[in-house]
Amino acid sequence: MIPRPEYPRPQFVRPNWLCLNGEWEFEIDAGDSGLERGLVTRPLSGRISVPFCPESKLSGVENTDFLNAVWYRRRVKIPSEWEGSSVLLHFQAVDYDATVWVNGMEAGRHRGGFTPFACDLQDISGAFPGQVIEIVVRARDAHRGSQPRGKQSDIYHNKRCLYTRCTGIWQTVWLEPVSEYAMKRPRLTPDIERNVIFLEQTFSRTRPGLRLRARLEDKWGVVSQGDVPVGASLLASLELPVPEDRRRLWSPDDPHLYDVFIELLDEHGLVIDQVSSYAGLRSVAIDGKAVLLNGRPLFQRLVLDQGYYPHGLLTAPDDDALKRDIALSLDAGFNGARLHQKIFEERFLYHADRLGYLVWGEFPDWGCNLSGPSGDNQQPDSTYVTQWSEALERDYSHPCIVGWCPLNETWQIITDRIRRLDDVTRGMFLTTKLADRTRPVIDASGYSHRVLETDIYDSHDYEQEPARFAENHTGLAEGKPFLNREPNSTHDIPLSVPYRGQPFFVSEFGGIWWNPDAGPGDGSWGYGKCPASLEEFYARFEVLCRTLLDNPHMFGYCYTQLTDVFQEQNGIYRFDRTRKFDLHRIRQAQRRPAAIEADEGVFPQPQTPAQPLKKGDAIEEPQVSSAVYSA
Structure with a gap:
């Protein structure tokens, strides 16, 4: 059973992806000498369950000592049905300093233990749909010098408000097929005074004739839609109005969300990339010493x-x-x-x-x-x-x-x-x-x-x-x-x-x-x-x-x-x-x-307390499909 199999990026969804969580080869590199010892190209000595860090019980390793560097390796077949697409290798979080090799070639680097990064595999030899690739990751986490690490303990034992450390991969790893002209993460800004959701969309690259099309929906159907030419600036923006009869503000009492569907069209009107997202219509403001939600x-x-x-x-x-x-x-x-x-x-x-x-x-x-x-x-x-x-x-x-x-x-x-x-x-x-x-x-x-x-x-x-x-x-x-x-x-x-x-x-x-x-x-x-x-x-x-x-x-x-x-x-x-x-x-x-x-005449009415969700309780999920990997 694949651990943490759910889609990792629910506000920026594409329909196809491949979850790489599960068993990987693994080795602790206590002296951070693995590069010199050839760990990029040779099998590793242990196993780990990704995405859990090696200090955790769920990883199957449970080594809570200082881990200066750790290595991961996995072979995976890129789905043949992704033919014609570029492939991105995503890491939702790796603590702290990560280097990624694919088929022996360096594919990317990232510093920072809490934010995602992706490696574009289009320039990696043999990394295309239908082929088996070999992924190798080195994560270095020396815990020396000025390094953001949150509450991870700087001594062997936990103490007071410092806790067991986290090294290496600790969130989902996954593959994604994308267009050559792929959209990046959409930026959605609500404006409750004007009743609009403002969309800013960036792109990996553009060419003449491309258009951006977007629509806003609620449970009754389409709320509004629009399209604009992309141009050469790698940024397109448009407003999605919300009519008064469809206006529903997001708040703790009514956390209403609008679905957002975004498409990139070529010069012939064909869809070359599509993503889905969602937005809430709400405002946060300051009035004197008060912080206002929706005024x-x-x-x-x-x-x-x-x-x-x-x-x-x-x-x-x-x-x-x-x-x-x-x-x-x-x-x-x-x-x-x-x-x-x-x-x-x-x-x-x-x-x-x-x-x-x-x-x-x-x-x-x-x-x-x-x-x-x-x-x-x-x-x-x-x-x-x-x-x-x-x-x-x-x-x-x-x-x-x-x-x-x-x-x-x-x-x-x-x-x-x-x-x-x-x-x-x-x-x-x-x-x-x-x-x-x-x-x-x-x-x-x-x-x-x-x-x-x-x-x-x-x-x-x-x-x-x-x-x-x-x-x-x-x-x-x-x-x-x-x-x-x-x-x-x-x-x-x-x-x-x-x-x-x-x-x-x-x-x-x-x-x-x-x-x-x-x-x-x-x-x-x-x-x-x-x-x-x-x-x-x-x-x-x-x-x-x-x-x-x-x-x-x-x-x-x-x-x-x-x-x-x-x-x-x-x-x-x-x-x-x-x-x-x-x-x-x-x-x-x-x-x-x-x-x-x-003081403002606002007296919150007592509400029925939220009941803890039980295992299996449904919350609506983005519509995505993940290819199933079998070794």
């Missing part, structure tokens, strides 16, 4: 989701697990998540789009802490901007995404002598604003705000004593928000530029430690002292939430966290997703109308 303030009751799984680590064991995590969050009363220190796979965002789940996209920037002079140990480099740009391009069109967070918990004193962190933070912020003018951007979450014009301001507050927690946030009304200080420092040295009245939220709080079975020395931890009883837990959770909900200058919060993750045992659910608490009480603590909603 109305909606308090963002978010939960921190780190996307780890007991047996798959960064890779969900199956597609149902992705849907289930969203359903579990909704069942606990949250309306969205901060996707923390990980670029989640595209199928998670697909399910969030369909379930009306609000998310903040975040770059896994941890990994830039280097030893050095005091106050100068945060040194992100230009690769951060490159890799974050790839994530923005991949995820721009998802309606579920309501904000961007390029960096998390950077900290360094404000000084004119140490500027690298300032430069990269500003570069990440400006890159995000240039890529997306439709969503708010926070320059960095928690601790060190370094861009004056950041759209959003926040802090992280894990104070557990309710009175002190409330006191921390009384100053927001006078423009004096709670600010994070330098870790373990007694000096009141500024880490952030001044607050200028932006929308504010506490983007990490709570994290209440709860594991009554924890024993001495087992590493279990959370924030603060573990409550003495469940009743004490509920009381603390309720008052922390109420403090933020009742603050009229607060647009949202993010509770830490959805599930336990290894030794960090402060989740609403256990690591295996079983319940720890009475969810009715967790839910009721969050159902209180927020002050920022009440």
Whole structure:
């Protein structure tokens, strides 16, 4: 049985593909000497189940030591029915530095462990439909220097909020036939003021006479359609209007999506490429200290989701697990998540789009802490901007995404002598604003705000004593928000530029430690002292939430966290997703109308909590067909 067999790119769908998940040859290259030892051309010594990383149980390897380099090999026949097409070899994610050979020839390279890349095989000898090709991948992951890696531990053991590492392939590998004049990922922008979906479409290449044709559909049929000449600019754009009687805004209460069908026509009107996508008609805007969804303030009751799984680590064991995590969050009363220190796979965002789940996209920037002079140990480099740009391009069109967070918990004193962190933070912020003018951007979450014009301001507050927690946030009304200080420092040295009245939220709080079975020395931890009883837990959770909900200058919060993750045992659910608490009480603590909603006359009506999806529950899938590979 092929693991993770579902289509990996549901917002950019072509009808034919070949899933390459399953058994591959595999070998650990401890000294990163495999190239010199000829691993490109000789058989490898072991086996692995792709797409699971070798540190995971589901991979069949389960080696949790530092893996400087790993190698993969597989032979596959390109389907004969793809005759006349070019072939792309896709990798949804490989951590960290990947080189790909096909039939002994280098086919591509990519740095960055969280974003997809593809190798065009048209120049590879023997790599055409009907032929068997040999794919070899080397992934290097030295965990030295400035390298974005999120929550992967930098020592052998897990510690506090750092967890088991991930090396090599950890998302789907697949082949795809494409036209010589292939369309690239469509960019879909909703405009609810004008009732249109704006399509921007780029191409691999063009020629005279090509036209772009697109149509928008809902369950009643065609909503609108249009076509435009492509021209020589490699970019074509058109508007797809939504008539008033077909207008249906995307929201958590009604996550309506329009299907989008896009075709590239030649000079004779014949279709030479076609893709399908979808879009939601919704807006995100700022009004004073409120963040608006479709013109109305909606308090963002978010939960921190780190996307780890007991047996798959960064890779969900199956597609149902992705849907289930969203359903579990909704069942606990949250309306969205901060996707923390990980670029989640595209199928998670697909399910969030369909379930009306609000998310903040975040770059896994941890990994830039280097030893050095005091106050100068945060040194992100230009690769951060490159890799974050790839994530923005991949995820721009998802309606579920309501904000961007390029960096998390950077900290360094404000000084004119140490500027690298300032430069990269500003570069990440400006890159995000240039890529997306439709969503708010926070320059960095928690601790060190370094861009004056950041759209959003926040802090992280894990104070557990309710009175002190409330006191921390009384100053927001006078423009004096709670600010994070330098870790373990007694000096009141500024880490952030001044607050200028932006929308504010506490983007990490709570994290209440709860594991009554924890024993001495087992590493279990959370924030603060573990409550003495469940009743004490509920009381603390309720008052922390109420403090933020009742603050009229607060647009949202993010509770830490959805599930336990290894030794960090402060989740609403256990690591295996079983319940720890009475969810009715967790839910009721969050159902209180927020002050920022009440000030606008918006009182959310209680809703029937979402029920966790069970294995086999249907959610409409894109119409694709995958050739079946047999060795």
